[in-house]
Ligand code: NAD
């Protein structure tokens with residue numbers, strides 16, 4: 001049985017079905033206690049006959065994982081810490097729930113590559129999600145990729161593993177999911193077909209501009225984590241919320257798009273679109289522009305990727321066209337958002353540049369969230385660590401991990417100096 005292959009009769013625009021596949025898909029939801037994880041479980045709960053939750057995972061929120069285990073009764077659950085994992089095992093056993101508790105990166109890789117798993121939702125935040133995503137790729141799984149950092153940090157390696165094993169990569173990031181829908185292609189094309197082969201002139205990557213799009217520049221050094229995490233349109237985890245406020249998120253997405261759609265920096269235009277209704281667009285060589293629209297709710301790309309190439313309901317509301325008002329687009333302000341030019345530099349540099357910037361950014365964002373760093377120091381620290389380390393073409397996963405470690409050490413020192 002192969003859930004990953006596209007049925008020949010299905011159209012790319014999709015078919016509405018009650019049951020998305022001819023039998024149950026078994027899913028490992030990695031990062032299930034996060035924003036994407038919860039949205040995924042909300043969609044899965046609406047389609048219990050079609051999807052079986054095989055595994056769940058959390059880093060430290062044992063309480064949320066426990067509640068999810070009680071509701072979904074997965075075969076496995078993974079926690080970051082061994083003791084917390086044992087404690088949860090005892091609590092669940094006491095109530096007759098047979099979920100087996102695992103812990104740490106080995107536990108994540110075990111469930112990501114398990115032979116009974118069809119689909120892996122990669123929704124861990126940061127480079128911490130790389131090893132389990134790669135394990136799912138090597139295992140030939142259908143990968144619902146929310147963890148954009150995997151592609152940013154190890155794009156060449158991940159794309160190669162996907163091609164070698166016959167895994168399927170489906171983008172969850174709303175922009176990339178929108179572009180995938182507008183390309184009307186197959187997952188076989190992802191990372192392989194060129195834009196020219198698809199008759200595409202360019203990709204238009206939209207971004208809201210975040211909470212500080214119009215804030216006076218002189219106020220930016222004093223903005224708080226609470227203000228940075230109050231995104232005007234999307235409700236997300238704290239790291240990606242800060243990335244949206246610096247627009248480093250768009251920078252990471254720019255690199256993610258280069259890998260997913262096998263294109264270069266010159267093929268992608270970033271547009272600020274404050275309403276977050278147009279999730280991205282594809283312009284073809286004949287002048288046609290296809291856009292994917294919807295209310296900003298991640299359950300749409302999640303449901304799309306889960307059921308692809310069919311369609312399932314997600315309970316996402318309709319756009320209210322009569323009250324929507326204007327949809328506007330503008331060029332990004334590169335002085336306000338230096339992350340955008342940094343990401344262009346990274347896209348043109350050898351592969352380790354992206355791993356360095358990603359790691360330094362993770363450290364700087366964490367320091368900002370802990371009030372140890374000014375908001376306006378986040379992106380300069382990522383740029384400084386890149387300038388210090390330079391860039392090479394990484395040879396292996398262990399090489400990437402060593403570069404990531406070194407970038408984190410350098411970023412910690414830069415934070416201490418700032
Ligand atoms: P989040 O912070 O809400 O959740 C992160 C999840 O990962 C949690 O379950 C947490 O327990 C787990 N986790 C954190 N660190 C871990 C570690 N070291 N080891 C193992 N597990 C760990 O994050 P989120 O907003 O759900 O984002 C998840 C991913 O999806 C990110 O890569 C983000 O860029 C991407 N994404 C999110 C959104 C969104 O709307 N939230 C949209 C597009 C893409």
Ligand code: MG
Nearest residue numbers: 173174175253
């Ligand atoms: Mg996005």
